[in-house]
Amino acid sequence: GESVGLHLPTLSVQEGDNSIINCAYSNSASDYFIWYKQESGKGPQFIIDIRSNMDKRQGQRVTVLLNKTVKHLSLQIAATQPGDSAVYFCAEKAPGKLIFGQGTTLQVKP
């Protein structure tokens, strides 16, 4: 569901390590999900998406996993780089709109 009023959790990782960012969604009927990256003072950027008929999808350095049983999404970033520092949001498709999840701040330590 929507996360208005909740402050974003923070994940701190060492440069070169893998990052795993998690997201819970609310509607078991949702059939499409997107991960976005948002840098400070900018709009969200599309990273990767997944449909509900899949449980895993890979992109360049990123993998999204979908567990429909527990309504959980994760974004894995391999070999995290300083440029990956940002806020990451999952979004689920609802009828006619996208609903954003809580978001996680990723901090990459050099």
Place this chain on the structure above:
Amino acid sequence: GAVVSQHPSRVICKSGTSVKIECRSLDFQATTMFWYRQFPKQSLMLMATSNEGSKATYEQGVEKDKFLINHASLTLSTLTVTSAHPEDSSFYICSARDVAGTYEKLFFGSGTQLSVL
């Protein structure tokens, strides 16, 4: 790639004044545009959905007379914050969906930081 241009990027205004934010799709036709609000360190909250040529659909709790949305063409939507007050200070973001209607092709503007004094 497709670009959504949002202006202004930052605006400071006095309490009681109105502020207009523009959202333009530069190289595609956007039949639907979405307006979000984002408070510091929080998620994006959908305010309203606007379809070209028709009235906007507002989310529950969003005052339509306070946040006026106009989507008069396939490339332009505007959000006007009327009689702005300090509690309206926020980051406003628009997004546009192309005529194919797919969410894979949902593009976001760069946002407008509104500060009401």
